[in-house]
Amino acid sequence: MSDLLRRLRGRGWRMTSQRRVVAEVLAGDHVHLTADEVHLRAAARLPEISRATVYNTLGELVALGEVVEVSTVGRAKRYDPNARNPHQHLVCSGCGTVRDVHPGGDAIGDLPEEERFGFAVGSVEITYRGLCPACA
């Protein structure tokens, strides 16, 4: 939506048709797409867009904090456009569905000083695993 586009413009992003299309694809559905899926959907609107541009743009969106990379075990990275609303993921071990969840608690605070090994801990990523109603 233009919300995202407006924010990007406000940060001095040079607006090109390619970047607009990628941003629109991401904002369109709140699904977790792979880079290739983003490219596919972007190409539906702008056939000449190149893979390199999609990768570049996704990387920039991640750097700007507008999108989060979701690490999936073994497969291609997925991009989560819901970055402004901090959340975690609940994954069905049966069918792979991903849902956004908002646990309470303070996971970073739960890591004791002596377990930090001098690291500057900046973020925490929590993945709940289980079976969805359909798979149970």
Added chain:
Amino acid sequence: MSDLLRRLRGRGWRMTSQRRVVAEVLAGDHVHLTADEVHLRAAARLPEISRATVYNTLGELVALGEVVEVSTVGRAKRYDPNARNPHQHLVCSGCGTVRDVHPGGDAIGDLPEEERFGFAVGSVEITYRGLCPACA
């Protein structure tokens, strides 16, 4: 260690020199190695061992629950031989090093009922990210 080897043998694993070497490499240090590092170390003892065999063996160890795959964003998978002792991970965003940590708190309990969407939540995986002293 022969602990691991004994368990594997007990499960009907056909013991070959390649599998023994891979298991020994993993059990040797409690470090989180990539498949390539495992191959490198295994080849130091058994020069002819192939990459495919290392991948196969690691996959089997994971399937048997003896080793856990650590998903790292954008880097090669790492293999954690410490699967029998539940723990979480602290990952350096700079160099990719992984350390085992034991946070307090009750992450599963922190997920409210209305955020579970009817899932039977069985486990939680927490990854802390930050910069290690060397990369900071």
Added chain:
DNA sequence: ATCCTACGATGGACTTCGTCCAAGTCAAGA
């Protein structure tokens, strides 16, 4: 102890995911 055979190992081709680069294009400020 030796023989058999199905399971495991091999290595090279292949796939997937992603990055890099030189050259061309174009958004937006002057």
Added chain:
DNA sequence: TCTTGACTTGGACGAAGTCCATCGTAGGAT
């Protein structure tokens, strides 16, 4: 409208991992 440097392109490249036909061998059978 002109200029310029940021952006895009496509193809080569690279890293990680899988596949497969063939060969070797662990370990049960004899």
